[in-house]
Amino acid sequence: MKIVRAKILGFCAGVRRAVLAAEKALEEHDGSEVFSLGPLIHNPVALEKLSSRNLKVISEDEISRLRGGETVIIRAHGVPPETENSIRNKGVNVVNATCPLVTKSQRTASDYAEKGYVIFFAGDKNHGEVIGIEGYARQGAEKSGKALNFILVKDVDELKSSIAELQAQNIISDGAKIILLSQTTFSISMFDSLQKELKRVFPEAEVVSSICPATYERQSSLVDLCSQVDGVIVIGGRNSANTNRLFNTARSLCAASVLIEKPEEIPAEFFSLETVGITAGASTPDDIIQAVEKLLLQQKDAS
Numbered sequence: 001m002k003i004v005r006a007k008i009l010g011f012c013a014g015v016r017r018a019v020l021a022a023e024k025a026l027e028e029h030d031g032s033e034v035f036s037l038g039p040l041i042h043n044p045v046a047l048e049k050l051s052s053r054n055l056k057v058i059s060e061d062e063i064s065r066l067r068g069g070e071t072v073i074i075r076a077h078g079v080p081p082e083t084e085n086s087i088r089n090k091g092v093n094v095v096n097a098t099c100p101l102v103t104k105s106q107r108t109a110s111d112y113a114e115k116g117y118v119i120f121f122a123g124d125k126n127h128g129e130v131i132g133i134e135g136y137a138r139q140g141a142e143k144s145g146k147a148l149n150f151i152l153v154k155d156v157d158e159l160k161s162s163i164a165e166l167q168a169q170n171i172i173s174d175g176a177k178i179i180l181l182s183q184t185t186f187s188i189s190m191f192d193s194l195q196k197e198l199k200r201v202f203p204e205a206e207v208v209s210s211i212c213p214a215t216y217e218r219q220s221s222l223v224d225l226c227s228q229v230d231g232v233i234v235i236g237g238r239n240s241a242n243t244n245r246l247f248n249t250a251r252s253l254c255a256a257s258v259l260i261e262k263p264e265e266i267p268a269e270f271f272s273l274e275t276v277g278i279t280a281g282a283s284t285p286d287d288i289i290q291a292v293e294k295l296l297l298q299q300k301d302a303s
Contacts (some may be wrong), residue, residue: 002275003293004229006221010289012214012282014099015041018076019050019285021097026053029071029093036073037063037087038128040097042240043283045262066090077128078102080135101184102129105210109133109150110140112179117206118149118172120159120198122191123183124241125152130183155190156197163201178205184212185242185282188219214282215242222249222279229277231256231270235292236281243281250279262288263295271299 011019018040025034035058039047047057058065058072060083066072068091074084078098088094098106112119119137123130134150141148149171153159166172180198182191188211198205226232232250236243238261250257254277258267270276276296280289 001271001273001296001299003296004225004275004277005289005293006218006225006277006279008214008217008221009278009280010282010284010286012099012212014076014101014212014214015283017099018073018097019046021095022050022055022073023053025071025073025095026050026055033070034073035066035070036075037079037083038075038077040073040075041237041283042243043237043261043281043285043288044239045237045288046283046285049285060086063087063090066092068092071095073097075128076102078106078132079128080132081139082135083132098132099184099212101210101212102132105129105181105184106133106136108208108210109137109181112181113137113140113148113150114144114146115177116141116144116146117177117179118151118166120151120153120162120178120180120194121182122154122180122186122194123152124154124186127183127241129185133181133183153194156193159194159197163198174202175204176202178202180205180207182210183241184210185215185245186211187245188216212282215245218242218246218279218282219249222246223253225277225279226250226253229254229275230273231275232258232277232279233266233270233292234259234279234281235261235289236284237261240281240283243283246279246281260292263291266292266295271296 071093073095076099137150232254234247247259
């Protein structure tokens with residue numbers, strides 16, 4: 001068996017930064033409680049390891065339970081400004097581990113909302129990053145006293161129906177200030193389709209792509225990988241948006257494709273393939289990738 005890794009895979013800079021921030025907090029605040037507000041990253045295996053070191057997860061509904069003096073880590077996806085304010089008002093030590101690219105997106109959304117733009121946002125409903133960015137857009141609109149028009153869309157059909165609805169309500173028309181923004185892990189090809197459709201209807205609409213370079217690099221590396229192998233293993237959390245997009249790309253290009261969270265989930269048929277490709281989502285630690293590769297090689301040697 002030959003194992004081929006994608007040229008770019010695993011932890012992105014933002015996720016690595018968040019994990020290192022959590023590890024540092026656990027070391028420096030030994031004996032006091034350390035929480036992450038929501039899951040720090042979207043990888044259950046990595047979260048289990050942090051949990052074993054006593055990192056606890058707290059939800060927004062549980063903020064009122066904080067007594068003061070605890071350490072609370074804001075996860076890589078970020079949170080709405082009102083949520084951060086609620087935490088700080090409890091007198092806790094706040095470690096802001098929001099990915100810098102997400103922070104930039106938060107500011108962009110706030111700025112355009114303050115200027116009264118209709119914001120079409122390409123993203124996943126209920127995703128933490130999207131909820132946080134919408135919160136900043138709301139804050140921007142409130143600063144200027146303008147109505148917030150933040151429309152979340154996941155595909156061209158949703159964009160078309162949203163435009164029709166806004167036009168029927170006289171909220172949007174020719175000459176309106178319109179911008180298209182996106183979640184940092186959104187599909188590159190879908191964002192391009194949304195951009196073309198929006199520009200077709202509103203040629204003057206502005207477009208700011210905030211898709212993380214790491215997302216593009218992983219998707220591009222996977223396309224190249226699929227042409228070299230008999231099967232592809234995508235490693236990452238099943239609740240991770242970017243990991244699921246990698247898996248969807250893999251199975252569209254390679255018949256033998258699987259998404260796993262840990263080595264023991266490797267399907268038996270993969271051990272008989274001549275060439276296996278490995279890629280991993282941006283929240284997948286290096287040691288899990290290495291463990292998957294090690295198990296594949298062990299089975300090869302055993303046979």
